[in-house]
Amino acid sequence: MKRRLTGIGLAATLGTLALGAGIARADTGTFSNATSISIPAIGNGFPYPSNIAVTGLNGTVTDVNATLVSFDHPNPPDVEVLLVAPNGQNVVLMGDAGGAVASVNDTFTLDDSSPFALPQSGGIVSGITYRPMDYEMPGLDPFNVPAPSPPYGLTMANLNGANPNGIWSLYTFDDFVTNSGDFSGGWSLTVTSEAPPTPATAQPTAQPQVCTTRTALAAKKRKKHRKPNTCKPKKKKKKRH
Numbered sequence: 001m002k003r004r005l006t007g008i009g010l011a012a013t014l015g016t017l018a019l020g021a022g023i024a025r026a027d028t029g030t031f032s033n034a035t036s037i038s039i040p041a042i043g044n045g046f047p048y049p050s051n052i053a054v055t056g057l058n059g060t061v062t063d064v065n066a067t068l069v070s071f072d073h074p075n076p077p078d079v080e081v082l083l084v085a086p087n088g089q090n091v092v093l094m095g096d097a098g099g100a101v102a103s104v105n106d107t108f109t110l111d112d113s114s115p116f117a118l119p120q121s122g123g124i125v126s127g128i129t130y131r132p133m134d135y136e137m138p139g140l141d142p143f144n145v146p147a148p149s150p151p152y153g154l155t156m157a158n159l160n161g162a163n164p165n166g167i168w169s170l171y172t173f174d175d176f177v178t179n180s181g182d183f184s185g186g187w188s189l190t191v192t193s194e195a196p197p198t199p200a201t202a203q204p205t206a207q208p209q210v211c212t213t214r215t216a217l218a219a220k221k222r223k224k225h226r227k228p229n230t231c232k233p234k235k236k237k238k239k240r241h
Contacts, residue, residue: 025195027057027164032188034069037172039079039181044144045172049084052189057164059195061085064159065111065129066093066170069185071103076124078176080134082143082152083159086166091153095134095141098124107185112156132156147171164193 033052039045066083073079076098084090093110101123109129110118118130132155134141139152147169153159170187174180 024197025058026062026192027059027194028190028192029054029057029164030188030190031168032186033170034186036186037170037183039073039172039174039183041180042174042177045174048144049147049169049171050187051170052168052187054086054164054166054168054189054191057191057193059164059193061160061162061164061191062194063112063192064156065109065190066156067107067109067188067190068093068183069107069187071106071108071124071181071183073181074102074179075100075176076103077135078174078179079181080141080143080173080175082147082171082173084148084169084171085159085162086164086168087162088148089153089159089162090148091132091156091158092134092139092141093132094118095138096120096136097133098122103181105184110156141175143171143173164191 031052031054033050035047035050037045037047037050064083064085068081071079076094077096077100080095081093082090083093097118097120099119099121101121103124106124106126108118108124108126110132111129112131114129114131116128116130118124118133120133120135124130134152134154139154140150142150168189172183
């Protein structure tokens with residue numbers, strides 16, 4: 001009985017390699033409008049709205065902080081402030097906050113990550129970062145057009161997912177007679193956005209090289225019909241003595 005032995009050697013097997021796997025890109029920019037915003041005894045602030053143009057950020061919004069600069073008002077709860085992103089997403093930064101303690105040249109930042117809520121009473125402290133708060137009819141107290149209609153967002157996270165680039169608008173309103181005030185230093189925004197990672201580039205998988213060895217009998221019969229086996233190790237020549 002003729003026997004045929006076949007040996008298979010795997011020369012190379014390469015899996016798909018991820019080359020240049022992308023990394024998410026985060027951008028952060030701070031943008032300001034130092035023009036004073038005046039607040040009448042009752043009605044819309046001026047300008048209404050106050051705008052900031054944001055440019056040069058990639059991806060979508062992941063975090064926003066707003067700073068109101070040099071707030072002056074004998075009765076802070078009269079003042080409502082609404083921030084609107086370029087696509088219309090919005091948040092009430094302050095409403096009926098501060099209590100019966102006058103604000104004099106108070107600069108403060110609104111940020112969801114703050115451990116302190118904007119107080120309902122006791123006054124606003126300059127230099128402190130607060131979480132936005134709207135105490136009376138939260139998110140439902142309407143602003144005059146061209147501001148969007150309620151309901152409004154109550155946290156800065158309500159702005160996440162927006163396109164960061166474009167016109168951001170700050171609407172201010174005094175809802176009770178007698179007292180007027182201003183944000184004499186205007187306001188600023190710090191916007192963080194993130195672009196998704198670029199897809200990884202795949203390297204083609206190498207094809208395995210199959211090497212065969214056969215018995216001398218099988219090899220002799222096929223010698224004229226097959227190509228040399230390049231994977232077969234060469235025999236060493238015997239030295240003559």
